[in-house]
Amino acid sequence: MNPNIHTQSPIRQFQIQQTRRQFFGSNGLRLGSVALASMLGARASSQLIAHPMADPPSGGTVHPALSGLPHFAPKAKSIIYLHMNGGPSQIDTWDHKPSLAEQFDKDLPDSIRKGQRITTMTSGQARLPVAPSKFKFNQHGQCGRFVSELLPFTSGVVDELAVIKTVHTNAINHDPACTFVMTGSEVPGKASLGSWLAYGLGSESDNLPAFVVLTPTWSATAPAQALFTRMWASGFLPTRYTGVALRSGPDPVLYLRNPNGVAFEDRRAMLDALSELNHHRLQTVGDPEIQTRISQYEMAYRMQSSVPDLVNLDDEPESVLGLYGPDVSKPGTFAASALLARRMVERGVRVVQLLHRGWDQHGNIANDLPAQCRDVDQACAGLIQDLKQRGLLDQTLVVWGGEFGRTVYCQGGLTRENYGRDHHPKCFTMWMAGGGIRGGIEYGATDDYSYNILENPVHINDINATILHCMGIDHERFAFSSQGLDQRLTGVEPQRVVREVLAS
Numbered sequence: 001m002n003p004n005i006h007t008q009s010p011i012r013q014f015q016i017q018q019t020r021r022q023f024f025g026s027n028g029l030r031l032g033s034v035a036l037a038s039m040l041g042a043r044a045s046s047q048l049i050a051h052p053m054a055d056p057p058s059g060g061t062v063h064p065a066l067s068g069l070p071h072f073a074p075k076a077k078s079i080i081y082l083h084m085n086g087g088p089s090q091i092d093t094w095d096h097k098p099s100l101a102e103q104f105d106k107d108l109p110d111s112i113r114k115g116q117r118i119t120t121m122t123s124g125q126a127r128l129p130v131a132p133s134k135f136k137f138n139q140h141g142q143c144g145r146f147v148s149e150l151l152p153f154t155s156g157v158v159d160e161l162a163v164i165k166t167v168h169t170n171a172i173n174h175d176p177a178c179t180f181v182m183t184g185s186e187v188p189g190k191a192s193l194g195s196w197l198a199y200g201l202g203s204e205s206d207n208l209p210a211f212v213v214l215t216p217t218w219s220a221t222a223p224a225q226a227l228f229t230r231m232w233a234s235g236f237l238p239t240r241y242t243g244v245a246l247r248s249g250p251d252p253v254l255y256l257r258n259p260n261g262v263a264f265e266d267r268r269a270m271l272d273a274l275s276e277l278n279h280h281r282l283q284t285v286g287d288p289e290i291q292t293r294i295s296q297y298e299m300a301y302r303m304q305s306s307v308p309d310l311v312n313l314d315d316e317p318e319s320v321l322g323l324y325g326p327d328v329s330k331p332g333t334f335a336a337s338a339l340l341a342r343r344m345v346e347r348g349v350r351v352v353q354l355l356h357r358g359w360d361q362h363g364n365i366a367n368d369l370p371a372q373c374r375d376v377d378q379a380c381a382g383l384i385q386d387l388k389q390r391g392l393l394d395q396t397l398v399v400w401g402g403e404f405g406r407t408v409y410c411q412g413g414l415t416r417e418n419y420g421r422d423h424h425p426k427c428f429t430m431w432m433a434g435g436g437i438r439g440g441i442e443y444g445a446t447d448d449y450s451y452n453i454l455e456n457p458v459h460i461n462d463i464n465a466t467i468l469h470c471m472g473i474d475h476e477r478f479a480f481s482s483q484g485l486d487q488r489l490t491g492v493e494p495q496r497v498v499r500e501v502l503a504s
Contacts, residue, residue, distance in 0.1 A: 063203035063210040063350070070201060070472025075503070076397035076435025077204070078345040079197065079467065080352045082338075082380065084372075085178065086225050086359030087428070089406035089421050092133045092369055094429040095165055095450045096146035100132035100408070103449075104416065108409045112449050119172055121362065121411060122422045128409035130449070131419040134366065143440035150373040153325075153381035159440040160384050160393070161431045162501040166444025166453045169404055169425045169460045174225045174360070177403035177425065182231040184461050184489045191235035191480070192243065193464060194351040196489045197471060199234070199241045200478060204348030207306035211351040212344055213243040214337040218358030219371035225360055232353060236482035239289060243353060246307075246340070248332030310343055323382030327375075335379040342386050345396050359402055363412050363420030384433055393434045397470050399463075401430030408449045427453050430463065436470035438503045461495040469497045 091097060108128040122128065137146045140155040145163065147155040154161075171177035176186040183190035191199070194211040203210035213232045218224060232243030282290040313321070313329075316339070321328050327335040334356050341352040356376060361368050380400065387393040405428025406421035413419075427446045433439060444456040465475040468489065475495065479486040 062206045063198065065202040066200050069478075071474045071477060072472055074435075074470065074472025075395075076470045077395045078348075078350050078352070079397040079399065079471065080341045080345060080383070081193070081354070082376070082398065082400040083181070083231075083353065083355045084359045084376070084400070084402040085227060085355050085357045086174070086361075087177075087402045087404045087406060087423060088359045088372075089133075089361060089365065089369060090165070090427070090429040091406065091408060091421070091450045092135050092365065093148045093150060093373070094146075094163060094431075095427075095446060096137040096148075097133070097408075097448060097450055098137070099448050100130060103130040104132055105129045105414060108449070108451075112447065112451050114452070116426065117172060118407075119423050122407070122409070125411070128407075129414050130408055131410035131414055131421065134417060134419075141440065143442075145440075145442060148373075150370055151377050153378040157381045157384045157433075160388070160433045161439055162433065162437050163429060163431045163442045164444055164458050164463075164498070164501065165427070165429045165442065165446055166456055167401065167428050167430050167458050167460060167463060168453065169428075172404070172423050172425050174403065174423075175228065177423075178225075178228070178231055181401075181403045181460050183235065184464055184491050188230050189235050190230075190487070191237045191241070191489070192230070192232050193467065193489060194232055194243050194353055195234040195237050195241040196468075196478070197351050197473075198243075199237050199480075200473060201350055201471060203350040206348075208310065208344065208347055208349050209244040210349065211241065211243040211353075212349055213245040213353045213355065214340065215245065215247075215355050215357070216334040216337040216375075217248075217332050218334075218356055219375050220358035220361070220368040221371075222358070222360065222362070222364065222368055224357035227355055227357065231355065236487060237480060243351070246311075248336070306347075310347065311340065313339065320386060323378075323385050325378035325382065328379070328382075334375045335382070338379040338383045339386075342383060342390075342392070345387075346390070346392065361406065361420060362422065364418060365420060366418040387434065395435050397435045397437065397467065398433045399430065399467065400432075401463075402428065404428055405450075408451055424451070426451065432466075432501060436502055438501055441501060443498070443501050456500070458498055459495060461490040461493075462498055465490045465495045466498045466501070469502070 106129065108130055113128070133148070136149045138149070138155075139145065140147050141158040143159055145155075145158040147158060169177055169180055171180050171186050179188055179190075180186045182192045184193075194213070198210035211232070215227060232245070234241040278290050321339075324335040324339050327333040328339055330336060334354065337354050341354060344352050356372075358368070358372050384393065384398065387396050387398070404423055404425040407424045409422070411420040411422045427450060444458060445454045446452065447454055468475045468478065475488065475490045475497075479488045481487070
């Protein structure tokens with residue numbers, strides 16, 4: 001058997017082989033035992049042995065890495081993934097095309113479109129008129145990177161960024177495209193990037209999950225695309241590796257706080273009793289999901305104290321809060337979420353994912369796109385600066401991007417002051433910074449219409465392979481056996497690490 005392939009437990013075989021007499025005999029007796037235990041109450045529970053994870057040893061034992069991982073010395077210990085859900089317009093943010101000004105309202109040439117598929121939202125239009133960006137671009141940093149006026153703060157940290165302008169994907173609609181960018185496949189049911197990393201590398205934190213998800217508020221006025229939990233789900237991996245979604249407000253995690261009248265000591269006694277029952281069942285049937293439940297109960301108990309400390313920003317100096325902008329003091333904003341992301345990786349969390357909705361500008365780009373950029377611009381720059389001044393940037397990989405880009409042609413009515421753009425999967429821009437990444441570079445080139453790739457294409461699974469590489473994982477050797485296949489984040493087709501963006 002390939003040592004890099006991990007298989008599932010024999011729970012199904014146990015269920016098939018169990019006789020009718022065994023089923024009724026074991027379950028009938030255990031139901032009576034549960035009833036007796038509930039009548040005995042806390043006094044009986046206090047006589048049970050302490051759960052072995054009640055006081056975990058140091059060194060990240062709650063979230064251990066798989067044996068043999070990482071495959072080689074990692075450049076990054078953690079990752080903060082900034083996902084702009086909806087598809088940011090690369091033409092209006094990063095992919096400067098000054099020659100388009102002369103093409104205003106002209107039809108997109110057939111030599112550029114090349115018969116490529118377009119969505120049903122624009123396929124019925126009589127014309128596909130070219131819409132140049134109405135926003136100004138200027139050069140910034142020592143690298144001289146052209147950046148839109150919509151990103152004045154991010155422009156200040158371009159020397160830390162590797163801007164990849166030729167990312168492409170297979171999907172043209174949001175749901176499959178988001179599923180693809182986060183799981184490496186358009187087919188639902190696969191494990192997400194964060195779950196793969198939590199599964200393989202574990203975490204250094206004993207008091208917080210290995211994988212945390214934040215879904216901040218947004219400012220665009222148009223309806224935003226839905227977020228599906230498959231973007232942070234564990235798929236075929238054990239469910240303990242699913243991302244834990246933190247909400248804004250007094251209860252970041254639902255049902256985490258004890259009900260009124262329940263003391264911490266009572267909760268501990270209950271968990272100890274439940275743990276013994278679960279361990280007994282685990283030894284009987286070997287179902288890994290039982291171990292997941294044990295771990296989740298214990299993690300929830302620890303998070304009762306660790307999460308309030310995490311979300312309490314009173315210990316952050318004004319100089320740090322100022323990096324993220326005025327919205328940092330408003331719970332649930334992108335700025336507040338970015339600061340929480342830094343606090344989490346500082347505490348040993350392996351993966352933090354921010355999913356910012358509202359980037360689906362089919363119309364009204366003049367108002368909605370600037371609003372979206374204001375949400376994230378200063379916070380993204382502040383995050384890079386904050387990580388760097390704390391000595392964390394070199395060991396934290398930061399990734400920014402959406403599920404696809406936008407078309408150069410206008411959807412709907414076109415004026416010089418306003419327009420809309422449809423989905424475009426054939427080329428879009430992402431950037432990476434931090435652990436393992438060479439800052440101040442631009443990789444790839446698109447044509448004058450930002451419609452086709454001229455050189456150095458980067459598939460979305462090349463991005464995933466590069467992320468795994470920065471985290472010390474060879475994507476070709478990292479697999480899990482499920483449904484008769486050796487599943488990989490990067491799929492079965494050949495993918496490559498984009499070594500051109502890596503630091504030497």
